[in-house]
Amino acid sequence: MLPDSGGHFGPYGGKYVPETLMSPLRELEEAYLKYKEDPDFQRELDYYLSEYAGRPTPLFYAERMTQRLGGAKVYLKREDLCHTGAHKINNTIGQALLAKRMGKSRIIAETGAGQHGVATATVAALFGLECEIYMGEEDMRRQALNVFRMRLLGSKVTPVSAGSMTLKDAISEAMRDWVTNVRTTHYILGSVLGAHPYPMMVRDFQKIIGAEARQQILEKEGKLPALLIACVGGGSNAIGLFYEFLKDKEVAMIGVEAGGLGIESGKHAARFAAGELGVLQGCMSFVLQTDDGQIGLTHSVSAGLDYASVGPEHSHLRDMKRVEYTNVTDEEALEGFQLLSNIEGIIPALESAHAVAHAVKIAPKMKQDENIIVNLSGRGDKDVQVASEILAKKR
Amino acid sequence: MRSNRITAKFEKLARTGKKGFIAYITAGDPDLEVTRRLVIEFDRIGVDVVELGVPFSDPLADGIVNQRAAERALKSGTTLQRVLDTVKQIRQDSQVPIILFTYFNPVHHFGLEQFVADALESGVDGALVLDLPPEESKDYKKLMDMKGLCTVYLLAPTSTDDRIDLISRFSTGFVYYVSREGVTGVQEKMVGGVAAVVEKIRSRSGKPVAVGFGIATPSMAAEVASYADAVVVGSAIVQRIEEKGTAPDVIESVSGFVAELVKAVKR
Numbered sequence: 001m002l003p004d005s006g007g008h009f010g011p012y013g014g015k016y017v018p019e020t021l022m023s024p025l026r027e028l029e030e031a032y033l034k035y036k037e038d039p040d041f042q043r044e045l046d047y048y049l050s051e052y053a054g055r056p057t058p059l060f061y062a063e064r065m066t067q068r069l070g071g072a073k074v075y076l077k078r079e080d081l082c083h084t085g086a087h088k089i090n091n092t093i094g095q096a097l098l099a100k101r102m103g104k105s106r107i108i109a110e111t112g113a114g115q116h117g118v119a120t121a122t123v124a125a126l127f128g129l130e131c132e133i134y135m136g137e138e139d140m141r142r143q144a145l146n147v148f149r150m151r152l153l154g155s156k157v158t159p160v161s162a163g164s165m166t167l168k169d170a171i172s173e174a175m176r177d178w179v180t181n182v183r184t185t186h187y188i189l190g191s192v193l194g195a196h197p198y199p200m201m202v203r204d205f206q207k208i209i210g211a212e213a214r215q216q217i218l219e220k221e222g223k224l225p226a227l228l229i230a231c232v233g234g235g236s237n238a239i240g241l242f243y244e245f246l247k248d249k250e251v252a253m254i255g256v257e258a259g260g261l262g263i264e265s266g267k268h269a270a271r272f273a274a275g276e277l278g279v280l281q282g283c284m285s286f287v288l289q290t291d292d293g294q295i296g297l298t299h300s301v302s303a304g305l306d307y308a309s310v311g312p313e314h315s316h317l318r319d320m321k322r323v324e325y326t327n328v329t330d331e332e333a334l335e336g337f338q339l340l341s342n343i344e345g346i347i348p349a350l351e352s353a354h355a356v357a358h359a360v361k362i363a364p365k366m367k368q369d370e371n372i373i374v375n376l377s378g379r380g381d382k383d384v385q386v387a388s389e390i391l392a393k394k395r
Numbered sequence: 396m397r398s399n400r401i402t403a404k405f406e407k408l409a410r411t412g413k414k415g416f417i418a419y420i421t422a423g424d425p426d427l428e429v430t431r432r433l434v435i436e437f438d439r440i441g442v443d444v445v446e447l448g449v450p451f452s453d454p455l456a457d458g459i460v461n462q463r464a465a466e467r468a469l470k471s472g473t474t475l476q477r478v479l480d481t482v483k484q485i486r487q488d489s490q491v492p493i494i495l496f497t498y499f500n501p502v503h504h505f506g507l508e509q510f511v512a513d514a515l516e517s518g519v520d521g522a523l524v525l526d527l528p529p530e531e532s533k534d535y536k537k538l539m540d541m542k543g544l545c546t547v548y549l550l551a552p553t554s555t556d557d558r559i560d561l562i563s564r565f566s567t568g569f570v571y572y573v574s575r576e577g578v579t580g581v582q583e584k585m586v587g588g589v590a591a592v593v594e595k596i597r598s599r600s601g602k603p604v605a606v607g608f609g610i611a612t613p614s615m616a617a618e619v620a621s622y623a624d625a626v627v628v629g630s631a632i633v634q635r636i637e638e639k640g641t642a643p644d645v646i647e648s649v650s651g652f653v654a655e656l657v658k659a660v661k662r
Contacts, residue, residue, distance in 0.1 A: 006530055014530070014531050015528060015530055015531065016526045016527060016528075016531055017526055017528065018455075018456040018525050018526055018549060019528060019548065019549040019550060019551045019553075019562070019573065020549075020551035020552070020553050020573060020576055020577075021553075022528055022551075022553075022554070022558060023551075023553040023554060023555055023558065024553060162462055163452065163453065168453060169453075172453055172454075172455040175455045176455060176456075176458070176578045179456065179576060179577055179578055180576055180577040180578065181576075182553060183576070276504070277503075278500050278503060278504060279498075279499045279500045279503060279526065280453065280500065281453065281455060282526075287500070289500065292474040292475065292476070292501065292504070293475065293500050293501035293502070293503065293505060294451065294452040294469065294500075295452045295453050295500070
């Protein structure tokens with residue numbers, strides 16, 4: 001079973017944090033492992049996932065997309081239909097319930113696209129917790145609507161103007177807050193990143209996506225899918241879909257990173273295409289970095305994929321050759337965004353549109369009796385402004 | 396193997412009944428030539444140990460003052476290699492003990508073995524890797540020990556007794572106690588109860604205990620020196636470097652402040 005007791009997935013993961021956080025991380029791990037086995041905790045989690053978040057989410061057969069592509073049947077796992085519009089709520093409900101049991105009265109979070117921030121602000125409102133969200137100034141500009149939503153939900157949104165003013169800077173600022181207020185505050189990290197136990201814990205809260213999808217596809221098709229596709233920023237929606245299928249050797253899996261303006265342009269967030277082994281914000285993984293070991297600047301049309309490192313378990317799954325990782329460009333993602341809107345009436349998040357774009361490439365090469373599940377991790381309402389600006393320029 | 400300058404310094408302090416003063420600056424802020432001159436001047440005015448910060452793009456344990464210093468240092472073209480080169484230059488004029496204060500990624504990227512070899516060769520005496528706890532330190536610790544370089548680790552108010560013991564075992568030279576929960580940066584006054592924790596760490600570890608984070612004035616430094624073996628001041632010095640920038644009197648002005656801190660600790 002991975003990770004090992006120190007939080008390692010092979011050479012990846014671990015706990016690379018300042019000493020002040022070592023005891024709180026141990027406390028969090030102990031609490032998590034205890035409540036994971038606690039029937040009351042599980043009952044409460046299940047209750048909020050179904051009655052509040054709207055689980056299970058449908059597995060939708062995208063018939064017109066399938067016909068258009070002329071190959072494998074494409075199914076969409078509709079995480080975009082979760083309350084707040086993305087899979088992020090699966091994790092924030094779990095961690096907020098944990099924070100309550102740990103006696104923490106305040107929660108903090110980082111956010112890139114704003115989806116995790118909104119999901120955290122939402123559970124803070126639901127459970128009556130004080131909440132502060134850190135968000136890069138650049139991302140606040142790109143995702144103004146989500147900033148408003150978080151404030152409406154009663155959270156404080158604090159702009160981060162350091163560094164590249166995106167997700168990684170928001171994580172650093174949230175970690176600084178946590179170091180300072182660690183006795184009263186729980187940090188709800190939004191992806192399978194950071195120091196142990198986060199990559200394990202967030203994965204466990206997200207694996208319900210794959211657990212449902214596996215059952216649903218067996219009911220609909222009577223067999224397992226040939227392929228799973230998900231976008232990978234930190235990688236929580238991807239690991240969430242993949243995890244329960246890992247034992248099914250016949251199921252192939254592809255993680256799609258942000259190719260930005262193309263790998264050769266240097267403006268992307270494709271850690272597996274151009275990154276090296278390194279440590280960023282608590283864990284060892286593939287990291288985009290400079291020749292001097294500084295963290296590289298990233299680019300993606302989607303704020304949620306715009307991060308220089310990737311969840312350590314993904315690095316391990318890549319080494320094991322269990323999951324293949326590829327990338328699609330901003331332009332391809334925008335085409336996927338438009339296509340799904342046009343022929344299925346579903347506006348995907350720009351993050352999820354990366355997964356859609358890869359399905360567009362690969363489905364035609366597959367047999368018609370094969371099935372693909374694409375994780376539609378979030379809805380695209382938040383992205384319409386950015387997309388309309390870019391598409392207007394292209395015309 | 397040559398005797399380590401940090402260990403020798405703390406032995407001498409203990410022999411003479413004096414307290415140590417440790418000054419932190421970010422290497423390359425505003426440029427490496429100023430860093431070189433500052434270190435030499437610090438030595439001359441009685442600073443016992445210099446901590447040289449290796450700038451990193453994502454310094455999550457640092458407050459805003461040191462974050463800005465790192466940004467300036469990176470902008471001036473500072474790299475780990477160039478910091479090592481600067482230490483080598485400093486060694487022509489000064490034998491003050493030098494510790495590198497760094498995040499792990501630049502070191503990891505440099506290559507652990509290469510880093511340890513080059514650090515020794517440049518005249519570095521030890522390192523404190525902020526985000527490398529003992530649990531992730533196996534290779535690093537072994538290599539540093541082999542070359543006789545000090546490995547300094549942080550202890551924090553959140554550290555439990557078993558962690559105090561673990562970190563005491565891993566620390567050579569001295570143990571660095573972070574006086575409060577939080578990042579680096581100045582504060583108005585010391586939080587209470589630090590003296591008792593320092594005493595506990597000293598008795599459990601049998602090693603000298605330096606206290607840092609938040610110490611901003613000579614009077615705070617004097618207060619901490621009354622119970623700790625050494626006092627670390629960082630952001631308050633960095634703030635003065637920031638104010639002076641590349642002004643011609645930057646060395647004189649910053650050293651003037653540091654001399655006051657030294658005096659407060661040594662009185």
